[in-house]
Amino acid sequence: MPDGVEYEEYANIHRECLSAIKEYREKHGVSLSETPLEELREPAYKKYEQLTGFKPPKDSFDHFWHHNADKFGEPCKNCGRNLRTNKAKYCAECGETV
Numbered sequence: 001m002p003d004g005v006e007y008e009e010y011a012n013i014h015r016e017c018l019s020a021i022k023e024y025r026e027k028h029g030v031s032l033s034e035t036p037l038e039e040l041r042e043p044a045y046k047k048y049e050q051l052t053g054f055k056p057p058k059d060s061f062d063h064f065w066h067h068n069a070d071k072f073g074e075p076c077k078n079c080g081r082n083l084r085t086n087k088a089k090y091c092a093e094c095g096e097t098v
Contacts, residue, residue: 006051010044017044017061037061073098 020040025032041061048056073083078096090097 010047010051013047014044014061017041 017040021032021035021037024030024040025035028034044061045056048054048060073086073088075082076091076094076096076098079091079094081091081093083098084092088098
């Protein structure tokens with residue numbers, strides 16, 4: 001799972017892709033369905049793969065936003081899964097009290 005620095009790197013590329021999509025639509029006067037989204041999103045998909053080691057799921061341009069390690073708590077001492085928040089009192093995965 002990406003940390004805050006990696007997350008910010010991806011966020012910058014994601015914003016650039018959104019700007020490129022908007023500029024393309026304005027320049028060509030086309031709807032979103034007529035825009036080559038996959039081509040314009042390619043830099044974000046490449047960064048996703050670089051950071052995670054996995055190809056992003058199809059139609060997953062916003063998928064990365066759910067995977068920021070800084071949004072979660074420390075790993076559970078019992079099962080190793082991240083706690084849902086830094087204030088968690090128990091692990092939602094295994095029930096271990098923190």
